[in-house]
Amino acid sequence: MASTRGSAALRTSVWDLAPCPVVVADPSGAVVGANDAAGLLLPGAAPGAPVAEVAPAWLAEAHRAVCADAGSAAPTHPDRTVPDPVAGRIGVRSFEAHPSLTADGSVVWWLVDDTGRRLAEEALATERERTRLLSETSHTLLTSLNTDRCMATTAELAAEHLADIALVVVAPAQGRTLSVARALAGQEAERVPLAGAPSDLPGLAEALQGFPPAPSRWIDPAAMPAWVLPEGFGATIGSVVVTPLPGHGVPAGALVLLRRSGRAEFSESDEVFARLFGARAGAALSAARLYSEQNAITRILMRDLLPPALPRLDGVEIAGGYRPAGATEPVGGDFYDVHPGSTPADASLVVLGDVCGKGLEAAVLTGKIRNTLQALLPMADDHPRMLGLLNGALLNSHHTRFVTLVLASVHRAGDEVRLRLTSAGHPHPLVVRADGTVEQADTHGSLIGVLPTIEARTVETVLRQGDTCLLHTDGFTEARGGPRGDELFGDERLRHALSECAGMPPEAVVDHIQMLASQWVRGGPHDDMAVIAIGAPRGVHPARAVDGRGRGRSTG
Numbered sequence: 114m115a116s117t118r119g120s121a122a123l124r125t126s127v128w129d130l131a132p133c134p135v136v137v138a139d140p141s142g143a144v145v146g147a148n149d150a151a152g153l154l155l156p157g158a159a160p161g162a163p164v165a166e167v168a169p170a171w172l173a174e175a176h177r178a179v180c181a182d183a184g185s186a187a188p189t190h191p192d193r194t195v196p197d198p199v200a201g202r203i204g205v206r207s208f209e210a211h212p213s214l215t216a217d218g219s220v221v222w223w224l225v226d227d228t229g230r231r232l233a234e235e236a237l238a239t240e241r242e243r244t245r246l247l248s249e250t251s252h253t254l255l256t257s258l259n260t261d262r263c264m265a266t267t268a269e270l271a272a273e274h275l276a277d278i279a280l281v282v283v284a285p286a287q288g289r290t291l292s293v294a295r296a297l298a299g300q301e302a303e304r305v306p307l308a309g310a311p312s313d314l315p316g317l318a319e320a321l322q323g324f325p326p327a328p329s330r331w332i333d334p335a336a337m338p339a340w341v342l343p344e345g346f347g348a349t350i351g352s353v354v355v356t357p358l359p360g361h362g363v364p365a366g367a368l369v370l371l372r373r374s375g376r377a378e379f380s381e382s383d384e385v386f387a388r389l390f391g392a393r394a395g396a397a398l399s400a401a402r403l404y405s406e407q408n409a410i411t412r413i414l415m416r417d418l419l420p421p422a423l424p425r426l427d428g429v430e431i432a433g434g435y436r437p438a439g440a441t442e443p444v445g446g447d448f449y450d451v452h453p454g455s456t457p458a459d460a461s462l463v464v465l466g467d468v469c470g471k472g473l474e475a476a477v478l479t480g481k482i483r484n485t486l487q488a489l490l491p492m493a494d495d496h497p498r499m500l501g502l503l504n505g506a507l508l509n510s511h512h513t514r515f516v517t518l519v520l521a522s523v524h525r526a527g528d529e530v531r532l533r534l535t536s537a538g539h540p541h542p543l544v545v546r547a548d549g550t551v552e553q554a555d556t557h558g559s560l561i562g563v564l565p566t567i568e569a570r571t572v573e574t575v576l577r578q579g580d581t582c583l584l585h586t587d588g589f590t591e592a593r594g595g596p597r598g599d600e601l602f603g604d605e606r607l608r609h610a611l612s613e614c615a616g617m618p619p620e621a622v623v624d625h626i627q628m629l630a631s632q633w634v635r636g637g638p639h640d641d642m643a644v645i646a647i648g649a650p651r652g653v654h655p656a657r658a659v660d661g662r663g664r665g666r667s668t669g
Contacts, residue, residue: 134208134224137215138164140180142173145219154203154224171201172210172222179212179220196220200227207231243386246274247393254397258404261294261304267358267368267394268296275387276370277348280341281358282307282317283366283398291321297343305340313338316355320367329354329379334371341369352378356391360399368394418444418476420643427457428525430648432620434627438471438588438641446475447586447643450483452490460524460533462493465584465645467539469514475641478512496520496535497569500561507562515562519584523647530576530649535569537561540587543608545622547579549615551608554582579616581648588642589626594634602633619646 134151136158138144142165147158157167165173179196198211203224211223250270257263264281271279276298283292291311296302311318315332319325334350342350351374358366368391372379379387420435437445446468454461464486468475485506489499500518507516517539524531534542538560544552558569576582585607592602610629614622623646630642 131223133226136164136168136222136224137219138176138222140183140218140220142176142180151224169201169203171199172203175199175210175212176220176222179214180218183214183218183220243389246270247389250390251393251397254394255400257397258401260398260401260405263394263398263401264292264294264366265296265302267398268294268302269300271368271370271387271390271394272296272298272300272302275383275390276354277373277376278342278346278350278371280305280369280371281366281394281398282311282321282369283358283402293340295341295343297346303343307340309338309340314341314355314369315353317367317369320355320357321364323357323359323364325357329384337371341371349374351376354379354384354387356384356387358391358395358398360395361403363399365395365398365402415444418480420449421451423451424453426451426453426461426523426525428650429461429523429530430619430650431463431523431645432618432623433645434623434643436588436627436631436642438639444473444476444479445471445641446479447588447641448479448483449584449643449645450486451645452487452493454524457525460494460522462490463521463523463584463645463647464518465521465539465586465643466516466518467586467588467641467643468516471641475514478514478516481510481512482507482516493522496522496533496571497567500535500537500558500567500569504559504561504564504567508565512562515560517586518561519556521582521584521647525650528577528649530580530647532574532576532582532647533571534574534582535571537567537569540585540590540604543583543585543611544574544576545581545583545611545615547577547616549612551612576647576649578649578651581614581617581619581622581646583611583622583626583644583646585626585644586640586642588640589630589644592630592634592639592642594637594639598635598637602630618651619648622646622648 129148131148134154135148136144136151136155137146142163144158144160144162144164144167146160147155151158155167164176182196196212198209200207200209206226206228208224209227211225213221213223215221253270254263254266257266264283268279268281279296281294291307293305293307294302295305311321315336329352332353332355334353337350337353350371352372354370356368357364358368368387370379370387420433423431423433431451433449435447435449449465452462466482468478468482482503485503486499489502492498499520518537519539519542520535521542522533534554534556535558536542536556537558541556542554544554546552554572554574556570556572559567561567574582590602590604590607593599594602610626614625617625623644626644
């Protein structure tokens with residue numbers, strides 16, 4: 114017995130030289146010995162003490178398992194394997210316990226402190242998760258250019274991953290109320306009114322101006338204004354973070370994060386991550402706001418570039434249609450306008466034109482031409498003079514594009530509609546009579562914006578019930594499609610299509626022509642297409658027989 118104690122004492126003295134705590138326990142679960150480092154780590158680890166009482170549960174369970182496996186094979190058996198290490202915590206530190214078997218069946222436990230490695234792995238896992246979250250945030254937020262949706266998504270992501278409550282505060286244009294989106298973890302964001310000034314919440318006013326706010330440890334959670342917390346929220350706020358949302362050159366807003374009492378307070382690392390999150394959210398909010406502002410500006414500008422709603426003319430039926438060349442560009446080089454006469458006795462002016470080219474650049478010149486013609490309306494009775502002045506204006510501008518135009522002065526006289534038509538390099542107007550006959554108005558003239566002087570020939574014609582005059586751009590006749598996909602729609606096909614519209618109201622004529630053109634191109638590329646149909650009033654019967662159908666006559 115003395116020799117056994119002496120042997121244990123010798124082993125203990127050797128174990129004291131080990132670089133880590135060492136505990137030896139026998140198969141019955143009693144401590145045989147422990148070095149000084151183990152005694153400091155496990156104060157009760159004295160010889161004879163039960164392992165289950167002095168060691169943590171994970172180590173005691175591992176000892177039982179190792180002893181049970183070791184008992185099934187003789188110590189010298191070749192199939193006997195080295196037990197695997199186990200890991201767990203002892204206090205705030207973590208250890209990896211490596212077992213080794215002795216000849217008498219005892220187990221020597223070498224307790225290697227791996228707290229540093231564990232903390233490094235946890236930090237690495239945290240950073241990987243944060244990197245994933247930042248990537249997800251950027252992807253999620255940048256897929257939407259709606260400011261309200263971007264605010265709500267930012268609040269929801271922040272509440273789910275960074276805090277219990279998150280608020281996104283956005284400062285719109287000067288003089289307007291701040292916009293606030295608030296979200297609780299796991300719930301959809303809601304818009305809340307800001308009942309007070311930003312200065313009521315410590316750090317918010319500075320964050321909205323782009324300055325670094327006060328550190329979270331300087332913010333008193335008890336100083337939070339009532340609008341920060343949702344109604345009925347019973348928990349106490351333990352810590353707060355306010356961080357800017359930097360935009361493109363100017364602050365996009367601020368992010369407010371709140372955690373309940375009992376949850377870990379915001380650390381310096383959390384604040385850094387909140388700023389990184391805020392930078393991505395701010396960029397997305399700034400992009401959404403910029404898009405909204407540009408979209409609003411575009412809508413305002415487009416009002417003057419898109420074909421207008423046609424006014425009602427006294428005793429005249431009129432309809433128009435426009436189809437731009439590009440699906441993504443609602444404006445182009447084709448245009449039309451209708452300017453009603455000042456009084457029922459005055460003629461109304463119908464304008465249809467085609468600027469060389471297509472897309473936004475052509476649309477910009479279109480807008481200038483329409484404004485110029487608007488200014489020239491006092492001389493609308495003199496088509497050649499109007500066209501000559503427009504020609505001079507284009508020659509003196511920086512634009513190198515030209516335009517083709519057709520002017521139609523429309524006047525109701527009794528049961529007739531009288532037209533004066535003047536073309537300037539434009540396709541001839543077509544008139545379909547009530548019996549289906551299609552006539553071409555013999556007006557022609559020079560392109561506008563090419564030569565110092567122009568020529569313009571004006572003709573007159575008369576429309577009676579069932580007659581319709583069609584003004585169109587060359588986007589219809591030059592549309593390529595058909596069975597082979599490369600055949601022109603052409604003048605003859607257009608005239609035939611128009612003959613099928615005899616007796617139809619102008620709106621139906623426009624719909625029919627546009628439908629045939631759309632079927633012809635079958636979704637393929639095409640130029641801008643604009644068309645206007647002018648008809649005699651419905652339900653008015655001619656007072657006398659008509660045999661000449663009001664064929665056009667030249668007046669210039």
